[in-house]
Amino acid sequence: MPKDDVDRLARMFKALSNPNRLRLFMNLLEESKLDLAKGRIHDCFLVKLLGGLELGAPTVSHHVKELADAGLIHTQREGKQLICSVDPDGLAELRTALTLHT
Amino acid sequence: MPKDDVDRLARMFKALSNPNRLRLFMNLLEESKLDLAKGRIHDCFLVKLLGGLELGAPTVSHHVKELADAGLIHTQREGKQLICSVDPDGLAELRTALTLHT
């Protein structure tokens, strides 16, 4: 496995290595499932993403950026709000790497 | 998702968040595939695990411990050597968490 690929993977894993950030991501994953059922984009701005985490706004902003930089989520401004969604490609990359049976 | 589960997952991801440690794990995963084909336990002591990483022995020892503590690998002494193998349960936990379709 090429070094660049390992580094890229490690960066994704690092983005998920913080419990609060992982919680954000899992909440977003959960939202994604709901969206699939409802067939529409969900408005998941940051406060809702928190789900009772009680982090400050700057901290959440930072975490969202980390997840986005790692290629795990997409962000997109919509008026005042920042819409986030799981990046399926990033998710697939992780799952592929963790597959025992090539 | 319960807090304990998130913390446990985060710990696994953290174990894979360092490029060198991830490389160790991927090498081990590769060995596991070979073993399945050959139908026997491979002698994968630490120097072989490195695969050209050029890390010091203490560092490797530390990384192996981290992976083991996170529940991603099993270790087992065999004479002078430390035999390592991927923990399939840990792997499955990660893959389940990263599944979009419940």
Add this chain to the structure above:
DNA sequence: CTTACACTTCGATACTTCGAAAACTATCAC
């Protein structure tokens, strides 16, 4: 234009992690 809202950037502080050197332990061969 002014205000309010939602997020971002900056700067500080407390904490964690990586990798190494030195010293230690356990096992095997002789």
Add this chain to the structure above:
DNA sequence: GTGATAGTTTTCGAAGTATCGAAGTGTAAG
């Protein structure tokens, strides 16, 4: 026993990370 091999523990400095408060930016509503 001695010596060699394989890995561990301790400890350290350099670098990175998490979180916050204060100040800043962009957008919408009045």
